[in-house]
Amino acid sequence: MSRRALLIGVSSYQVPASLKPFPSAKRNVEAVGRILANPDVGGFEVLPPLFDPDPMQLQEAVEEFLRQCQPDDLAVLFFSGQAVRDERGKLFFSTHITRHTPEGALIKYSAVPVSFVQELLSSCAARHKVLILDWGVSGSAQSLPAPPYNEDLSLHQQLGGASWGVLLSSDNPQPLPEHSGSDLSLYSHYLVEGLATGAADLDKDGLVSLRDLHTYTSEHIRQIDPNQHPQIIALQEAVLRIPLARVPVLGSRRQYQEAVKRYVENGSISPVGRSILERMRSPLKLSPAEALDIENEVLRPYREQQANEQRYRRALIEALKQEYPLSDRTLRELRDLQTLLGLSPAVAATIQQEASRPFAEAAAQRLGKLTQYRQAVQQEIAAQYPLSNSARQRLRRVQFALGLTDADTHSLEQEAIAQFEAQQEEYHRQLRHYREAVLEAIQQEEPISNATRLRLQKLQHSLGLRPSDAANVEQQVNDEMQAARAVYRSNLDTYRREFEQAVAQAHIPTLAVRDRLQRLQQTLGLQDTDIMQTEAAVEASLKAQRLQRYEQAFNQQLLAAKVLDAATLEQIRQSLLPLQESLMLKDEELQTIQRHLIAQAKAQRLEYHQKLRQYGERYFSAIQKHQSAAALAELQSHWRQELGLREVDAREVEQLINQRYEQYLKQQTAMKQTGDSPPEGAGAETPPTIPAAAENQQQGAETALLTTDADHTRSASGQTLMFPDPWEDAASTRPDTPPKSASESAPTMAERSTAQPTQVDEARLTFPEDHPNGNGTPRSESEPSDAVPPGLGQTADALLTIPAAWPNNTPLPPTGEGVDTEVERPLSAVPTPFDAGYEADYTVKPVILPPRSAAPSPVSPTPPVQRRNEDDLSSQRGVDYSGLRELLIHQQWRDADQLTFQLMLQAAGRSREGWLHAEALGSFPCVDLNTLNQLWMKYSEGRFGFAAQLQVFQSLPTPTQKDPVKRDSKLAIEFAKRVKWMMAERIYPVFLPYDQLDFSLRAPFGHLPALWFWQLPPMEALKSGAIGSSRALGGADSQRMLVALMRQAQECKVRNAT
Incomplete structure (x- = not known):
């Protein structure tokens, strides 16, 4: 079995601003390589080390090294340098060319992914494999933004494997400091020390296993830097027992060194330990100088640590004397000093806490005095602003009592004044917000309902307004609204008078008169909807007057006629034809x-x-x-x-x-x-x-x-x-x-x-x-x-014979005792809701017939005469429908259609906009919709009304279009063809001009009302293919108005006339 090792070190980078250099990387590789190659310790065949490679060189060297391993080999791969991660937390080995974008993102081709080495270790034939990483995991250089990834690095998943073990210098994602007083990093120092001295053989079996080496380095590093946590990754127990080195035979110096380490605590040797060491010198044949040299070598890291702590403490105290609390710049400099001295964050925090305590106490006392003075200033400002001379004198006395300087008090006063002005500005902004809400509420409904009042009260509390200020705002808004409405009504009256004069001279104003009226409207700032209502009211009033004149003349002729046969009535009509033509009556x-x-x-x-x-x-x-x-x-x-x-x-x-x-x-x-x-x-x-x-x-x-x-x-x-x-x-x-x-x-x-x-x-x-x-x-x-x-x-x-029936073929009402004989007649003068103070009695006195003495001949029962007081004029929005009823009774279909549109605008809250979009029609109040429908259905004998239109709409075939807008527009066109709203004989059907609709009972079923569908703003009319403010000559319902109202009519259950 051969033992082979490859060591890689990356200490410098082409772009220093991208990654901080790691100078000890090269020395780490050399020291570890020597101890592994020592026949008495490691006995490894160490390949030539690789320093500052580029990605291709690193990948080629690692792949060639692991590919040549045999099944019985022990392969050790050592890397010393910086590791980097991308925005998703994926780890990379840095190379000499590794760099980041200006935004801090890793340029991935400049580094080698850890997964590449993981795959090679998995495919390597060697039975035992060890990966030793003395690195610091970095996101980017300090001069670049940090990548967004802040989660766990999942080191076990990225580095671990079944057949190899991994030793990590730290799991901390920050770069690691070098070990002070040594050319090596802290991890490599104890790694070499544990292997070279055999101190890492914790179980005393003569071999340093993977577990022994990890335990030794962790314990020693924790004493120096508690913030550094070495890690070991081994998925199998056998991996932990892999022998990395043999324990060398210890000499006298090594034995004394181990004894010193045993009796050192917190950087010093206890008195008992000193006695023991002195007793050991003679058997080991060590002179006092040699023993002292060994002790100094063991104690050097502790003493250097203490010296570094003192340097840090002195620098911190000097900084605290200049400023407290410390500025961000000073804190950054202290962190750099902490890293340079090799101090852990915990040690630095302890030093800062101890050194800052007296400064904090003094600052707390001063802060208390400043707080008292600030409160005094705030009280004076709240009582009176700007500050008076007497207030400034009182503040001066408070300043002397607290022992504050003019500089301290001046800054506090300026700060309190600025805060007060900002609060006032914010309060006034909240008042303006509340004012806008009140104005909007009054514009929508007046008087304000209880629900709206409750909503305004909640808004007042949420804005933190005083009740008196909120009441003043409401009063101001009411006063301004009243004044504005008074001016607007005055302007509207002025326009009414001008229009009355214009139509009095000519029933149909000329183009020049219409231009003059339009300029007057613009000068007076009047809305189109109000102009339409005013003109409609004037025209209705004038028409009522003309009808009344004709009624008086006709009644006089009837009274003068001796008999009322057909010839006489026709003669009366013919005699009044000139008057009828002069009054322009049909x-x-x-x-x-x-x-x-x-x-x-x-x-x-x-x-x-x-x-x-x-x-x-x-x-x-x-x-x-x-x-x-x-x-x-x-x-x-x-x-x-x-x-x-x-x-x-x-x-x-x-x-x-x-x-x-x-x-x-x-x-x-x-x-x-x-x-x-x-x-x-x-x-x-x-x-x-x-x-x-x-x-x-x-x-x-x-x-x-x-x-x-x-x-x-x-x-x-x-x-x-x-x-x-x-x-x-x-x-x-x-x-x-x-x-x-x-x-x-x-x-x-x-x-x-x-x-x-x-x-x-x-x-x-x-x-x-x-x-x-x-x-x-x-x-x-x-x-x-x-x-x-x-x-x-x-x-x-x-006297002639008495008729058996009324002129409209309705039988006379029954008469006699206990029978209501009051007969109501239609209005001759059409009242409108715009005629102020209009009052009249339209009831004819009852005709009392004498009681019959003989039994009457059998006759069929006759229905009672319909009376106005039987009509339900309910409105969910307080709209008055009496004027519409009178127009419908007189069969003034055009005027009734125009008034219906104005009343629908009121009920939908759209009078200012002047048209009804799909949302308003889809949420139209059901009470008002049924009231309008019943009036139209009743007085048109079931021919006109929303129920009639709904009946036509429901009879339409279902369109095949899938797009809702196209489908609804198709329904609108088919409906318009059914009720004769369109010029259907054209190649492309278009909507009729409003004036060409049929305003008579000869119109198709469901033909009226129609203006609610016709009236559009210019932009919406353009979308429908029309020009102006109506649907005339357009060919689409892109607004989906018809379908919206028909669905609402179905939802509101509008009924046919009974």
């Missing part, structure tokens, strides 16, 4: 007003008709009682005043009743003269009475006018009397009556009131809208007539 805008006024006229005439009947009944009852003329005249006057009748109409009723009553008396007289007897059971002496009116089977209850039940009445005894209806002309029905004069031949009031209208009259008295088929054709004979009642102020003989 026929569909006036239909509701005309319907309402005609219905009101019918109701008023019906009421007057009933009062005339009631008056006739009272008068007839009075003349039967034969009251005096004076009493009767007083009653007649009272009745006319109570019932509100004109005297001329009452006189005509009286005359008619008198004629009928005279005819009746004449008939009774003639019957007595001729001997005709009255009907059985009737008493001739009983005066006849007028019974309550029976139901007219053909005209209905409302068309009957003081008719009797088959002209029969009963006496007090219960006998039925033949008594002609006092409202009919009896003479015209009997053959013995004389012929009437020309004036009498005209039909009387009763004849006209009870006459059945002809088929021509039936068609003439109806609205085209009243027909079920809506084409203007007359009703069939089986349907109830629509005769027009007489107007107010007409004489009794001008």
Whole structure:
């Protein structure tokens, strides 16, 4: 078995700034090589050493050395130099050209990875292999940044193996110092000493094993440098027993040297040990001089260590006298001195602690005085800033009491003032932050809700603000907001007045006027959304005024008309055409007003008709009682005043009743003269009475006018009397009556009131809208007539039949006791939420019909009239929807769509932005969405509204696109085609301009509302292929607005009209 060894030393580097030189590396290699080659100790075949190789030379030498080993050989590889690691903790052997980047990263091709040697050891044929590394592991030179790796080096994984052992000088990743007083490093010194003297043979078997050598070096190094921890890596027990050297025969000097080492403790020999050594000199034949020389050699490391500690202590004390605490520069210099003297960090720390103690005590006392003075300064500044003369005098007295110099106090004062100003600046910054939060909260909602108030309070506490300061900030913000809003409202009023003047001169402002208004808007700093709302309010108010003017004119014509047949109504419409054109009103805008006024006229005439009947009944009852003329005249006057009748109409009723009553008396007289007897059971002496009116089977209850039940009445005894209806002309029905004069031949009031209208009259008295088929054709004979009642102020003989239905084919509400007869009518003047102080009573007084005395004919039940107070105008955000309801009632679809958009902006909190993005639509309040939907669905008869649009949306086919944006845009285009929002006949469908939408009930199902989808900011419109601030002529919904609202509508469960 041969013993072979290869030794490598790297002591210098081409780039000294990259790695710190290791001068003792070459000497270590030479010393270890000599002891290994000594036949009495190691007996190794030592190959020529390799000094400062480059990576290729090192790799080639190691590979050639291990490749030539035989199975029975003992191979020892010794390396002395720096080891380096990369940013991941991987170890490398340094070479002469090893260097780092300016950032401190290892240039890896300039070093040899440890894994390379590990692989060669694993493949080496030698049975026993030992790797001895006297190195210091470094990341980079001190002048370069440290690599980011700070974890464990995992030495066992990087160096260990099953068939070899590893001796490491240290596991410390820092470079190792050289041993003071020796040419060798501390590890190599004790390595050579243990092998050369045989002192490392701890088990006294005559051989120095791997375990013996490691134990010896560790114990001695720990005494010198506790910070250095030699390591051994052996994965098998047999590796620890590998013999590295034999123990040489010791001479007298060696025996005495070992004895000295045994009795040395802390660098000195105890008295007992001294006696023992003196006794040993004679047997060993050593002179006192030789013994002293051996003792000095053993004690030299300890004495040098003590001397180095004293040098370090003196330098430290001098530095502490100049400054305390020590600056960073001084501490760096002390660390360099510590490394140069070979002191461990623990020893240096002990020296620093002992030397610094008196300086620390003095500094603590001075610091206490400075702290007291600083507190006094801070108290004075907190009480008053800038400091007054009296405050400075008080601080001067404190300074003298504490024994501080002006330099000390000046710096403290400047520091306290700077700190106070910084705190004030930070506090004011926090106040500004709180102010911004308050301003944002007020802009979003006013008054501030409890939840927002709680959030502001939490913010106040987190910012460390005083409650008084927070309250002042809130008050200032409120005052500023109020002032700004007042100015803004004033500017908005100015613009309103200018716009009112512009539209008063021309309903549609010219381009020049519009430019002037736009410049005025910019001058006043008004938002586009506010301008739109203001203009919409003015236009709605002006339109309401025009509608009101037309309503007044139409009502006056109705009141002046004697009869209200179809021809008369058409004549009224034609006569008002110039007024309608001058007011720029459309026929569909006036239909509701005309319907309402005609219905009101019918109701008023019906009421007057009933009062005339009631008056006739009272008068007839009075003349039967034969009251005096004076009493009767007083009653007649009272009745006319109570019932509100004109005297001329009452006189005509009286005359008619008198004629009928005279005819009746004449008939009774003639019957007595001729001997005709009255009907059985009737008493001739009983005066006849007028019974309550029976139901007219053909005209209905409302068309009957003081008719009797088959002209029969009963006496007090219960006998039925033949008594002609006092409202009919009896003479015209009997053959013995004389012929009437020309004036009498005209039909009387009763004849006209009870006459059945002809088929021509039936068609003439109806609205085209009243027909079920809506084409203007007359009703069939089986349907109830629509005769027009007489107007107010007409004489009794001008009364016509009472209509059986309202103009819109809705039956009259039931009347009588306990029945609510209040009928509400639509508004003639459209109110808007922008009309300040708008109040009006839109309720027509109830029409009270007389109670029926006979059982009514069976009729089908009729639904109650829809009232405004039945509409749910709830809002989660406090939005007022009453104005929208009135526009929808009047079927002002365009104005309603524009107002719907403004109300949606309010509910979504997007009035400032002026459009609704997908996020706002996707989180639109459900309460407001259902309110808007119910209003549109109800007053469009289920044609318009979000529920209608959702129904169309859900019927669309599912797109095939996988990209969500493209898929949603495709859905929007298909939806727009369904509801006719797009020019579908083009090659590339584009959205219609908003003005070209259909604002009538002829529009497709789900066509409205639409402006919420149309309005876009310029940049978003450009993304959709449009130009301006709308979707007009664009062809995409890149914002995914439609899908967002439809999903929210489905989530909010919007319902169809019921």
